[in-house]
Amino acid sequence: MKIKRNGRIGALIKILCDHPNKIFTLSYFTNKFNAAKSSVSEDIVVAKKLMEDLKLGKIETISGAAGGVKYIPLTSEAENKEILEDVCKKLSKTNRIIPGAYLYMADVIYDPRVVRKLGEIFATQFVGQKVDYVVTVETKGIPIALMTANALNVPLIILRRDSKVTEGSTVSINYLSGSNGKIQTMSISKRAIQSGANVIIIDDFMKAGGTAKGMIDMMNEFEAKVAGIGVVIATKEPENKVVKDYVPLLILDKVDEINGTVHIYPNDALL
Incomplete structure (x- = not known):
């Protein structure tokens, strides 16, 4: 079937x-479209310019x-502003405050439309770097990490709280959680990651950075x-x-349980 240029x-x-x-x-495209290489090359030039003009990302040859x-x-600064301010607006609602000055955010970080865009924002920050894996720790960071891995076209590695028999031999480390000050454990299958790999760490929340430090220490075990x-x-x-x-992506300044207010705002560096 012959397909016209617009198609x-x-x-x-x-x-x-x-x-x-x-x-x-x-x-691949000449066979799929039953078209000459010269025609497909011209199509790519048009598509490339269109995507760049509309700031919808980049087509690279x-x-x-x-x-x-x-x-x-690639996300633009204007797009980052729109997306992150919308997330801030959702998270700033009084009914999200949970006893202990926590925020309910599961419905946001599990929304496919939201996490896909957040993943693209992260991917934009690390574009041009050699990345072999995206790494996260279960469980809330998984959706965002998965969308980041998808945008970068690399596998996702999940560090587990408890080792599973189905993973075979594992490496486990203890780390100090900055959020609650408790000693916790994370583990990973020895087969999950190649020695010397380049990784990006993605997580949903950081207070003191203890969990992120734990993930860094785990990567050191693989010389990653x-x-x-x-x-x-x-x-x-x-x-x-x-x-x-x-x-x-966002900075949480304060959760005021008494007055029912949440002060959260986008990272200015991304806007």
Whole structure:
């Protein structure tokens, strides 16, 4: 079936956006669209310009025998502002305050539309870096970490609180949680990650940074390099956390149970 140019461009963009950071060869599209290489090359040029003009990400061409074309999901500062301010608005509602000055946020971090965009924001911060895995600890950070891994086109590694017999031999470490000051345990299968890999750590919340430090220590067991750390929400205090280089999307200043107010705002560096 012969497909007209508008149809080819629409299908090309759909395929690339459904598989971010995956390289498709030119031959893949010529065979799929039953079109000449010259025609598909022109389609890619049009699609590339369209995506850049509308700030919908970037279509990149890779030369060479192993080359092709791929889509890189990039979020603009204006898009970050819109998304993060919307999340702040949702989390600032009085009825979200839980006894103990905690925030109920499960419905937000488990919303596929929200976490997909948050994952793309994280992926944008680490674009250009060599990443082999995205790492998180169960359980609340899993959806955001999964969407970040999807945007970067790399596997997700989940550090578990308890080892499972189905994972075979595991490595376990103890760490001090900065949120409650308790000693906790995390474990990972020895088969889960290759020695010397480059990883990105993603988590949902950071207070003092104890859990993130624990994940860094775990990666050291595999001689893995931590290329970056991203957290959805970081508390404003304590200012000096046990990890220094991290990217928070939102800053939680204060939860006032008495007056029923929540002060949370986007990270200015992303806007």
